[in-house]
Amino acid sequence: RSRGHVFTGISRKVLLNILQRRCQTLGVRLEFEHEIHDLKELEGADLIIGADGINGLVRRTYAEVFKPQIVVHPTKFVWFGGDLPLDAFTFIFRRNDDGLFQVHAYPFDAHTCTFIVECPEDAWRRAGLETATEAESIAYCESLFQPELRGRRLMSNRSLWINFATLRQESWHHGNVVLLGDAAHTAHFSIGSGTKLAMEDSIALVDALRRHHDVDAAINDYEMERQPVVERFQEAAIESSSYFEHVARYAQFDPRQFAFNLLTRSRRITYINLTQRDPELVRTVDAWFAAAAQGSPDGALRLSPPPMFAPFRLGNLTVPNRVVIAAGPDLEAAAGTGAGLIVTEFVSVTEDGRITPESAVLDRPHQDAMRPAVERVHRAGSRVALQLGHAGRRGSMRPRSQGVDRPLGQGGWRLIAASPIAYTPHAALPREMTHRDMVHIATVFAAAARAAAGCEFDALELNFAHGYLLAGFISPLTNRRGDEYGSSLENRMRFPLEVVDAVRAIWERPLLVRISASDWMPGGLELDEAVEIAALLKLHGCDLLHPVMGQTVWESRPDYRRLFGVPASDRIRNEVGIPTLASGNVTTADDVNTILAGGRADLCQLDGFQAS
Structure with a gap:
């Protein structure tokens, strides 16, 4: 277990309720269960914000302007919930006859967690998950991760096995139409930044609108501010996703080195940064590394250099x-x-x-x-x-x-x-x-x-x-x-x-x-x-x-x-x-x-x- 890593999470329903109450306080008209099929329905609006996801209408309507580049990742993943309370971001790795499976799990609320299962496509096929129903997928994963679940259940909400897609675009706006969140960009789930990036986009757009009376100037300002930030997150996410796509190459690592390798996979956390977060883990890794280098018994060195x-x-x-x-x-x-x-x-x-x-x-x-x-x-x-x-x-x-x-x-x-x-x-x-x-x-x-x-x-x-x-x-x-x-x-x-x-x-x-x-x-x-x-x-x-x-x-x-x-x-x-x-x-x-x-x-x- 590595300590010193701050994790902040909130139920999506709770977050949406907070945002809706704030809208009501400000007099915003909220409209639900009305799907927009053509942006012409919104003609006359001063500003149209497309926050409808990677496959949303807004991005698709002006694809020739936004010039999207989509990279589909090779591994399969499925998004479950679980009635397992967690107090930290948790990674689980299990190998069976079908292959190596890994879990990205984190607290959802006091009683439940998000439980994402990822595996190579060949393992997914060997396990029969290509044709499995949701119930069969849950049963397979509950059996595989039984030692960690300890009898707790996995829960599904249209949980389908899919491939993650990283979206980059040359532009995030066209006229009075602007994109934010997953409609503008995506970053692999292994760095857990999707909702955070979308909210920061929203804050930056509001701030830009306050600074500029002209909508076009505000949109350009927003895009210039946010694109470099998002690109850095996407680079980290690519490093992180690549690690999990090839994690089998580290299976022979000592557990201490495996943990260090995992924590530093995206380059956002380094040796010095991890020393500040979790000095005990780094001391343990230093001692193991020095002993292995010198041919000394594990734990024999009282003082170990970097x-x-x-x-x-x-x-x-x-x-x-x-x-x-x-x-x-x-x-x-x-x-x-x-x-x-x-x-x-x-x-x-x-x-x-x-x-x-x-x-x-x-x-x-x-x-x-x-x-x-x-x-x-x-x-x-x-x-x-x-x-x-x-x-x-x-x-x-x-x-x-x-x-x-x-x-x-x-x-x-x-x-x-x-x-x-x-x-x-x-x-x-x-x-x-x-x-x-x-x-x-x-x-x-x-x-x-x-x-x-x-x-x-x-x-x-x-x-x-x-x-x-x-x-x-x-x-x-x-x-x-x-x-x-x-x-x-x-x-x-x-x-x-x-x-x-x-x-x-x-x-x-x-x-x-x-x-x-x-x-x-x-x-x-x-x-x-x-x-x-x-x-x-x-x-x-x-x-x-x-x-x-x-x-x-x-x-x-x-x-x-x-x-x-x-x-x-x-x-x-x-x-x-x-x-x-x-x-x-x-x-x-x-x-x-x-x-x-x-x-x-x-x-x-x-x-x-x-x-x-």
Whole structure:
């Protein structure tokens, strides 16, 4: 049980009675049992408010103006009542032969509760609920949740199994017609904000009408005020609903971590926020996390640090804490950061694999310069990974100080890639790699691994992301080959896996691979394929995955929101069963602790900090 969470609920009938009494006091004419079938019936009104729900007449009448976007969620749910008194929001998870079912229950009044049952569609079908009557659905759920109901009854009011739909719209008004509540927007029931948002819409509309004598100005003011607020709630609701749609991936979690993960699912509650709400729960999670990290018996530690300061065992390497820093050109500058793991800048395995003329290449002078830097990092107590890659079609570019992805004029070099496709319209056209080229590249990656061992690097990170050479083989946007190295994912992964195998034959220390979890472009890689890629890399000896996003093609559509890379890390870690490094606008210790304690990653890269 988690404490410190304020829950406010009221019976809908009680709320409606309060509002009706207030209307009567103000002299508002109330009219019931008169259904409006055409808005022409309301001609002459100064203002028409559509508060008739997601399927209401008002929204449908002006759909071409409002431009609705409706996303139907994959799980099935049914809305019951129950004669079970509750004093807090309650989540119940039960698995039977049909699948995993979960309950979202909360107090309705002193004697009853709302009892929402949700499950995947395949579980719903296996249970026979697709054809069940209301009475049969109630009987099934009462039997399944008998331990929690303790003989109490579930109650139905046209309780049908449906899919939730999230509604977004470009506009909430047309002329003197304005929408509010579920007619304008919906947010998944798992964050319990539907009625609250509708009432806040109403308050904001009234306030806008008081501020403006002109109805049109008031409506515009209302929409400008409320849309950003609602969008934030909808983003939280999407995170929350996604958690429940995929909750089976967390079934193996320790109950303490499961609870923390559930409470922080929408990103509105974080580690610090939960520490303020329920310090005892956070202390319990910290103690469990630290004991597990150190291999100590559960409950053996009297004092426990936050998760970011717990050690992490990566293969045969112990990383002293969970924070990762991306080093700049001066690796020694990162030595005093205190990060558990420092990852070098992109270092090319060949001269013609550089991104720019200034890019590092793992030649003899660079190795000689790196050895003392690695030694200093070790003396400071950190571990260090060498990031190896080949730019492929993103090579022969000007230094970043002169702009991003601007090709060199004079002084450029020839490029190779999976297919002869230029990175930008003005970039050089690469040559399609032959099998001989592939053998050479795999060989130089292996030689680079041997050199890295000589420099005493603790780990390697192979860069298979961001549109560089190996990423170019993996993405269908950049691999148009007709041989055994193109077309299917298995074929597209063939050469990258040959590189991994060549490196693994030389390198016995931890091996990390950075992959593109999404190309952020229609027709490109998406997270489903990234999960398959991660599983293949795990089979070939990869110790940790670092999923990143975008840059595979220059015209990709980035979405650099806060923690944008964490969902990919979470899914890969918990579906494939491989440690992950999360990055993507992870900027605070609170972010890091929230991600780690929730089991969404094993290491976190602080992206707002770059040692240089």
